[in-house]
Amino acid sequence: MFGGEDETSRRAVLKGAVAVGGAAALSACLEETEPEPVPSGPDDPSSLPARQHAWNDHVRTDDHGNTLLPRHQLLLYLTLPGDGPPDAAARRDVESALRTLDRAYERSSDGLLHSIAYSPRYFGRFEAGLPDSVDLPEPRALSPFETPEFDRQDALLHLASDRADVVLAAEEALRGNEPTVNGREMESTLTDVFEVADRRSGFVGAGMPAERQDGLAGIPSSNPVPEESPLFMGFIAGFRENQATEDHVTLSEGPFAGGTTKHVSNLRMRLEDWYGEQSFEERVAELFSPVHAEEGLVDGVGEDLGDDSGITQEMIENVRSNARQFGRVGHAQKAARANREEDGTVRTLRRHFESTDDDEASLHFPSLQRRITTFEEVREAMNGTDLADLPAIRQRVNNGILEYIFVKRRGNFLVPPRSLRALPTPER
Ligand code: HEM
Incomplete structure (x- = not known):
């Protein structure tokens, strides 16, 4: 039983567990309560989705059918030794670990x-280039x-899960620090092949930003982030009708059919003026539309709002006249200008989550789309x-919202279909 100071420190440990990582953080999670058993996966992997990015049918949804991303998230950036292509043994080890x-x-x-x-850069290790069906430029300033x-x-x-202990246990096993994961023996580890060059963590979900806001750089000392908000900026994002479907972002042809492209940016937030100088209505105007x-x-x-942000074609077309009339324009309204196909279909699937990495409020922003160029176009529209x-x-x-967000990092990646997830070659 915990009480008083113990309770406070226990909550502090748990809150930061995924951000800190490692064996101590994992055992802190496991000591918390008698952990519920975690459901295991199938023995026969053929029952798993062919697409690695097929997450929507496997996450919680809210009352309106919007997907709710797993509460705890981890990004491990990995490098291979040397300059050449990886060999078959490395490929076997990666596949076995996954x-x-x-x-x-x-x-x-x-x-x-x-x-x-x-x-x-990974694909640059091979003599053959990527086929034309894959649009994967090097990252650049946008x-x-x-x-x-x-x-x-x-x-x-x-890695993503509603349970912090699962994310941490998976990481420990992949790094070779634990011989088993949820009772399964690791025959090889990811670190047999890769070096972990960077580790970035995050979270998303009602209550989580508010719980972590105290003393965080970028957040005013009045701790204004509402308890119910899934994001630091105080609103819900990712409504079903304003997200691309997984089908739409999936490559339909070429050797990587079934895959997708992923742009991941990291943005620092400075929300002093967002909360300090703006009224609620002004925040709504700047995030959605006037x-x-x-x-x-x-x-x-x-x-x-239900399952739709309420951004209409009219709002998209009226950005300039809104600017004249109201003296400001909305983030969603602006970005939407490039986020629709001609028939109105939404182009990008945004899966962003928040972070306290480096003790500052930030955002990890993975976006899935068929072509990286699509993301670049949407970002250009958002630049205004x-x-x-x-x-x-x-x-x-x-x-x-450009006054409050500062891009720190950008990277572009190809998410291959599951069958090609272990060190793929550019062409089969
Ligand atoms: C702190 C950072 C951000 C916050 C809090 C935020 C929040 C939101 C919110 C509340 C919406 C409206 C609801 C929705 O459709 O999900 C929205 C829409 C959108 N945002 Fe962001 N966003 C952020 C950063 C970004 C960035 C970096 C991009 C990159 C291009 C982006 C692209 C979009 C797009 C494409 C839409 C949908 C517009 C549409 O097609 O209807 N957002 N965002």
């Missing part, structure tokens, strides 16, 4: 979701006002550089 994870944990938020993706570091590690492993604010479409964190000629709008002021 297959053990598949068997150890049910593919779900209650168990573990995972996917591994590869960078342009606005005139950012100077990010570029993630050019070979691979990116993404019409949302005027018509009172957003209540609280936005649950009343074309609006900065208007009197009230500056590049970063009254221009959506």
